[in-house]
Amino acid sequence: MLLASIEPYAAIGVTILVVMVVAAGQLIVAQVFGPKVRHGPVKDRPYESGMPVVVDTHRRFNVRFFLVAMLFLLFDVELIFVWPWARVFHHAATTGATIPLEDGTPVGKGFLAVGMGIFFALLLFGLLYEWKRGALEWD
Amino acid sequence: MREFFTSQFGVSITFSVMVIGALLGITTYCIYFERKIAGWVQDRYGPNRVGPAGIFQLVADGIKMVFKEDIIPGHVDKVLFLAAPAIIIIVSFIGFAAIPWGGQWELDGHLVNIQVANPDIGLLYILGVASMAIYGLVLGGYSSNNKYSLFGSLRATAQMLSYEIPLGLCILVVVLTLGTLRLEHIALAQTGYWFGIIPQWNVFLHPVPFVILLITSLAESNRTPFDLPEAEQELVCGYHTEYTALKFGMFFLGEYAHMITASALISVLFLGGWHFPWIPWAQPEATSFFAVLVKIGVLGGKVVFFIFLMMWLRWTLPRFRWDQLMRVAWKGLIPITLALFILTAVLVYFGLERSIWTLVGNVVIVAGALLIAGSFGREVTGRTTNLPPIPSGPFSPGVGGVGASA
Numbered sequence: 001m002l003l004a005s006i007e008p009y010a011a012i013g014v015t016i017l018v019v020m021v022v023a024a025g026q027l028i029v030a031q032v033f034g035p036k037v038r039h040g041p042v043k044d045r046p047y048e049s050g051m052p053v054v055v056d057t058h059r060r061f062n063v064r065f066f067l068v069a070m071l072f073l074l075f076d077v078e079l080i081f082v083w084p085w086a087r088v089f090h091h092a093a094t095t096g097a098t099i100p101l102e103d104g105t106p107v108g109k110g111f112l113a114v115g116m117g118i119f120f121a122l123l124l125f126g127l128l129y130e131w132k133r134g135a136l137e138w139d
Numbered sequence: 140m141r142e143f144f145t146s147q148f149g150v151s152i153t154f155s156v157m158v159i160g161a162l163l164g165i166t167t168y169c170i171y172f173e174r175k176i177a178g179w180v181q182d183r184y185g186p187n188r189v190g191p192a193g194i195f196q197l198v199a200d201g202i203k204m205v206f207k208e209d210i211i212p213g214h215v216d217k218v219l220f221l222a223a224p225a226i227i228i229i230v231s232f233i234g235f236a237a238i239p240w241g242g243q244w245e246l247d248g249h250l251v252n253i254q255v256a257n258p259d260i261g262l263l264y265i266l267g268v269a270s271m272a273i274y275g276l277v278l279g280g281y282s283s284n285n286k287y288s289l290f291g292s293l294r295a296t297a298q299m300l301s302y303e304i305p306l307g308l309c310i311l312v313v314v315l316t317l318g319t320l321r322l323e324h325i326a327l328a329q330t331g332y333w334f335g336i337i338p339q340w341n342v343f344l345h346p347v348p349f350v351i352l353l354i355t356s357l358a359e360s361n362r363t364p365f366d367l368p369e370a371e372q373e374l375v376c377g378y379h380t381e382y383t384a385l386k387f388g389m390f391f392l393g394e395y396a397h398m399i400t401a402s403a404l405i406s407v408l409f410l411g412g413w414h415f416p417w418i419p420w421a422q423p424e425a426t427s428f429f430a431v432l433v434k435i436g437v438l439g440g441k442v443v444f445f446i447f448l449m450m451w452l453r454w455t456l457p458r459f460r461w462d463q464l465m466r467v468a469w470k471g472l473i474p475i476t477l478a479l480f481i482l483t484a485v486l487v488y489f490g491l492e493r494s495i496w497t498l499v500g501n502v503v504i505v506a507g508a509l510l511i512a513g514s515f516g517r518e519v520t521g522r523t524t525n526l527p528p529i530p531s532g533p534f535s536p537g538v539g540g541v542g543a544s545a
Contacts, residue, residue: 008256011151012236012264015255018159019232023225023389030385034209044213046285047380057284065297068465072300075473079307082480083263083320086311090318093487113488120481127473136469138462 067135078123085116145247155255158235166395171197173450180454207384215381216282223279224386227393230271234400237261239323241434242413245426252323253431261322262310265404269359272397273299276361276368279390280378291377294461295361295368301468302358302365308476309348309355313341313408315483316492326412330423338416342409344497347505348479349409351472353445356401358468360394363453367461402445406438413438471508478504 098106178185186193241253280292358365369377413434415421420433482500
């Protein structure tokens with residue numbers, strides 16, 4: 001009998017193992033059953049619509065992709081804080097329970113709502129700032 | 140021995156192996172249905188040569204792929220090149236583990252969940268696994284040393300990152316409404332009725348997040364109209380240009396598996412999962428083996444509906460342009476979902492999260508968004524205002540050309 005709290009993760013672990021075997025099996029089957037691969041200077045060239053390869057692939061790319069990644073990081077890290085808040089806030093608002101802070105002070109739904117209000121105002125201000133500065137433009 | 144297989148863990152393991160086996164078959168047959176639907180939309184037959192109505196076409200294709208030359212080109216980074224399709228397959232198949240397929244089953248006097256795993260953070264697990272699919276696409280494109288592949292993977296990254304924010308916010312709306320991250324509890328919370336007839340599915344409370352979740356799922360699984368990463372006319376095949384034989388097939392398998400996970404997640408979050416009104420076996424009280432089969436059938440039916448919808452959309456809608464795609468995410472979906480989240484939080488504060496006010500708020504937010512977009516006009520929607528005039532003449536297809544003279 002496994003511990004009830006570990007059990008789901010153990011089941012997920014077994015699933016991951018089974019799927020890894022399936023994926024490795026597919027890679028191996030393709031290698032084993034396929035005909036012998038022949039290499040040549042033309043065959044080994046990257047397929048770029050039959051044009052001769054002119055420059056190295058891993059050069060600088062458009063900075064706007066980097067910008068999207070930065071904006072995503074800001075937003076997603078902010079949203080990660082909202083996930084536990086959503087659960088706790090629903091609990092406090094529906095049952096009227098108080099949540100103890102780190103030093104033991106009990107707080108109700110009003111405190112939680114105001115705190116998230118300030119947090120969200122900052123987030124919205126950030127989005128508006130990005131919008132006005134043209135960080136969301138692509139042309 | 141029997142004790143192990145009737146315990147929750149034993150059932151989970153058995154069910155996990157069964158689900159993976161079934162999914163391998165179903166995802167393969169999704170490709171057949173995709174081609175049949177494409178044929179139906181475009182008024183042609185689709186595959187009809189191998190077996191009756193072409194149902195063995197996929198078997199033939201699979202055999203062909205296995206026996207094709209499995210090229211690892213000389214210029215690629217071998218480890219990452221082989222890892223990419225494996226990562227795609229792994230992450231798109233393990234997402235199923237947290238989906239509650241069949242409620243509970245009474246086995247040897249105790250109840251077991253027909254679910255591979257029922258962790259208390261099931262929703263976070265699915266989100267985390269789904270966003271790991273980016274790694275497969277990025278590594279596949281980056282290791283290929285092909286410019287088309289690199290561009291495809293760059294686009295895929297930017298697109299999936301952008302659409303993950305509205306996706307997360309839509310799911311947060313459900314979490315705020317029901318107060319749980321456990322998918323089984325989310326399904327159970329939707330089994331009641333309003334006025335004794337309307338099932339308490341979240342879609343009736345929050346239709347707008349439901350639609351936005353559907354849109355973002357399309358974008359997350361790189362399906363048309365969001366298939367910029369593999370736009371054939373621009374990038375050959377996108378991130379899997381250099382892949383051959385079964386490795387090429389693995390990318391397809393991963394895409395369809397991702398579609399099925401997304402459909403099952405939408406069904407559980409917004410359409411009540413295995414619950415269906417008027418069917419006595421699809422209620423939470425029914426725990427017999429037959430009820431489990433009916434529940435799996437009900438959830439499967441909802442999944443099939445969404446998959447059909449996605450395929451239908453693919454063969455109906457044209458592709459977005461890249462700047463339109465990014466604008467829809469950052470200037471359209473993200474502000475709307477942020478507003479929906481604030482609305483839900485306010486309603487939860489006043490204890491109204493499952494009342495008619497959610498519907499009112501949804502309508503008000505959509506109307507407001509349309510009004511703002513309309514009043515700002517071209518500034519917000521970004522349409523080009525000063526297109527060059529179309530040259531007119533006897534042979535020009537523009538204004539005053541052939542069309543005007545007819």
